[in-house]
Amino acid sequence: MTHPPETGPEEILRVEAVRVVLSGRLIIDDVSFTCLGGEFVGLIGSNGAGKTTLMRVILGLVRPAAGRILVAGEPRSRRNPLIGYVPQKINLDPDVPMRARDLVGLGLDGHRFGPPWPSAKRAARVDEMIEAVDATGFADSRVGSLSGGEQQRIMIAHALISRPRLLLLDEPLANLDISSEREVVKLVASIAARHKVAVVVSTHDMNPLLTVMSRVVYVAAGRVASGTTDEVVTTRTLSRLYGHDVDVIDVNGRVLVVAGRENEGLHHHEYDNGEPPP
Amino acid sequence: MTHTGASWIFEPGFFSSGPVHLALIVGATTACVSGVSGIFTVVRGQSFAGHAFSDIGAAGGSAAFLLGTSPLFGFVVMNLVAAGGMDLIGVQRRRSRDVATGVVLGAALGLAALFLYLGTTSSSTTGATISVLFGDIFALPPSIVPVIVILSVLSVGVSLVLYRPLILSSLSPDLSTARGVPLRLTGVGFLASLALAVSLSAITIGAILSTALLIGPAATAVRITRRTGFAILFAILIAAFTTWLGVLLAYDSYYWTPSHRAWPVSFFIVSLIFMLYVAVEVVTGRVRASPKNGEPGETT
Numbered sequence: 313m314t315h316p317p318e319t320g321p322e323e324i325l326r327v328e329a330v331r332v333v334l335s336g337r338l339i340i341d342d343v344s345f346t347c348l349g350g351e352f353v354g355l356i357g358s359n360g361a362g363k364t365t366l367m368r369v370i371l372g373l374v375r376p377a378a379g380r381i382l383v384a385g386e387p388r389s390r391r392n393p394l395i396g397y398v399p400q401k402i403n404l405d406p407d408v409p410m411r412a413r414d415l416v417g418l419g420l421d422g423h424r425f426g427p428p429w430p431s432a433k434r435a436a437r438v439d440e441m442i443e444a445v446d447a448t449g450f451a452d453s454r455v456g457s458l459s460g461g462e463q464q465r466i467m468i469a470h471a472l473i474s475r476p477r478l479l480l481l482d483e484p485l486a487n488l489d490i491s492s493e494r495e496v497v498k499l500v501a502s503i504a505a506r507h508k509v510a511v512v513v514s515t516h517d518m519n520p521l522l523t524v525m526s527r528v529v530y531v532a533a534g535r536v537a538s539g540t541t542d543e544v545v546t547t548r549t550l551s552r553l554y555g556h557d558v559d560v561i562d563v564n565g566r567v568l569v570v571a572g573r574e575n576e577g578l579h580h581h582e583y584d585n586g587e588p589p590p
Numbered sequence: 591m592t593h594t595g596a597s598w599i600f601e602p603g604f605f606s607s608g609p610v611h612l613a614l615i616v617g618a619t620t621a622c623v624s625g626v627s628g629i630f631t632v633v634r635g636q637s638f639a640g641h642a643f644s645d646i647g648a649a650g651g652s653a654a655f656l657l658g659t660s661p662l663f664g665f666v667v668m669n670l671v672a673a674g675g676m677d678l679i680g681v682q683r684r685r686s687r688d689v690a691t692g693v694v695l696g697a698a699l700g701l702a703a704l705f706l707y708l709g710t711t712s713s714s715t716t717g718a719t720i721s722v723l724f725g726d727i728f729a730l731p732p733s734i735v736p737v738i739v740i741l742s743v744l745s746v747g748v749s750l751v752l753y754r755p756l757i758l759s760s761l762s763p764d765l766s767t768a769r770g771v772p773l774r775l776t777g778v779g780f781l782a783s784l785a786l787a788v789s790l791s792a793i794t795i796g797a798i799l800s801t802a803l804l805i806g807p808a809a810t811a812v813r814i815t816r817r818t819g820f821a822i823l824f825a826i827l828i829a830a831f832t833t834w835l836g837v838l839l840a841y842d843s844y845y846w847t848p849s850h851r852a853w854p855v856s857f858f859i860v861s862l863i864f865m866l867y868v869a870v871e872v873v874t875g876r877v878r879a880s881p882k883n884g885e886p887g888e889t890t
């Protein structure tokens with residue numbers, strides 16, 4: 313693949329009018345958005361809204377009922393080395409004999425047959441990646457014994473080590489305290505900018521992402537919106553999407569999205585169906 | 591009789607006995623298989639399947655006894671059939687895996703009950719049933735060695751070929767499918783490898799106890815090291831050490847009592863495995879409880 317210079321960031325991901333039906337149930341309808349290299353997209357939605365499902369569609373694990381997905385201009389396919397993925401949940405027993413660095417190395421060649429063969433080149437690449445996610449301190453610990461935030465860093469390194477163009481992170485901020493949350497967001501944003509990787513991060517709470525995301529894709533049963541952060545993160549749009557009143561407020565120069573008080577503010581009761589209150 | 595030097599440990603005739611040689615060879619071979627399979631069983635959290643195979647093997651072994659063939663044949667056929675059954679019911683998905691295993695296990699236990707009943711009532715020798723359930727490594731025919739070696743190579747070979755996909759797919763099915771790992775093939779391959787491993791250790795220490803040889807050394811090994819490769823190596827060494835020492839002690843036990851009745855090998859092996867596990871648990875547990883030292887007591 314060639315990168316023509318002077319043409320601006322390349323379009324890495326294009327989702328076009330995607331509809332997903334699982335076991336006869338409409339899960340996602342008419343989702344469209346694009347994501348350029350270096351761009352940070354927030355995929356926002358409440359529990360069960362279809363965030364994981366949309367990621368699985370992009371990965372080629374679920375076939376959409378309508379619409380199409382292009383990754384770096386090509387139709388989606390399984391085993392796409394251009395995509396790095398960190399699932400919402402990984403199964404790791406504390407007993408499993410595997411160091412954090414071994415898990416990072418598996419990001420390079422975990423799909424290959426046979427045991428991993430140590431080589432200086434492989435080890436150097438793993439070290440470099442561990443340093444990039446600031447995980448040097450616990451690289452030799454058992455993966456199963458790591459804290460949620462440490463595990464998230466290791467998984468991000470695992471996903472990035474094969475140098476993908478698109479990084480999908482499913483709920484990377486769940487179970488993180490405020491300071492690790494901020495660190496992970498900062499880390500991902502700097503990686504996106506430095507390596508021109510397109511990043512899609514799913515979350516049910518958009519506040520931690522407000523400072524870094526350039527684009528918002530909001531999914532909810534029957535309601536979808538996507539656009540730049542400035543377009544979507546407004547009191548009016550969000551209230552329509554959430555189906556109840558939401559305030560976008562400015563606290564010391566930082567934008568925050570909070571639930572509005574009942575019987576106050578905007579009234580969009582024609583949208584008050586289907587969406588469970590958060 | 592006065593004992594001097596090594597003869598105090600090795601009772602007369604230990605090194606010249608044909609059955610002892612055979613037991614040591616079979617013991618070492620099956621130790622390698624259990625070591626490899628055991629670690630992947632722990633990594634994948636599939637010890638329930640391992641345990642199920644030991645009980646399912648009992649059905650196969652007792653059926654083989656009724657048919658007049660080698661118990662090994664019964665263990666292997668029954669366990670491979672069960673592995674296929676578990677896969678069909680849906681063992682790939684973690685959540686339905688234990689349920690599928692349980693369903694197959696229940697059916698096999700029913701068969702085992704029937705075959706063992708027929709076996710004990712139709713013949714006057716209850717010894718054969720006992721040897722299926724609890725093993726009789728000193729009574730193996732020498733002709734079984736090539737078969738054991740071939741099955742061992744198969745089991746270890748499959749596990750080693752699937753080494754990385756086995757680990758990756760246990761972390762997340764979605765992640766590994768997206769990376770191009772054939773999930774179903776990996777799962778079935780591992781089940782087949784595990785089925786063979788349990789069958790082989792059933793030959794050594796009997797169907798009922800065969801999971802002890804599979805899980806025990808592996809559980810001990812993962813306490814000592816945090817590296818997968820080393821864990822496999824340690825599990826093999828522990829399994830081989832306990833098996834050989836068990837064979838030696840069982841041989842010696844013939845001279846322990848005036849009545850000259852040797853104790854079963856499987857008793858010694860399983861006891862040694864258990865004592866080693868407890869010892870390592872106590873040592874690493876104590877070290878881990880002491881003020882933060884990283885995790886000493888582990889090789890990194």
Ligand SMILES: Nc1ncnc2c1ncn2[C@@H]1O[C@H](COP(=O)(O)OP(=O)(O)OP(=O)(O)O)[C@@H](O)[C@H]1O
Nearest residue numbers: 334335339357358359360361362363364365366516
């Ligand atoms: N294989 C399936 N068959 C039928 N329905 C499914 C299937 N997988 C998911 N669903 C449904 O699709 C909806 C969306 O699920 P999804 O996991 O994508 O939500 P999510 O936004 O990731 O939620 P969470 O925040 O809880 O992770 C849910 O209602 C779920 O029950």
Ligand SMILES: [Mg+2]
Nearest residue numbers: 363364365400
């Ligand atoms: Mg989800």
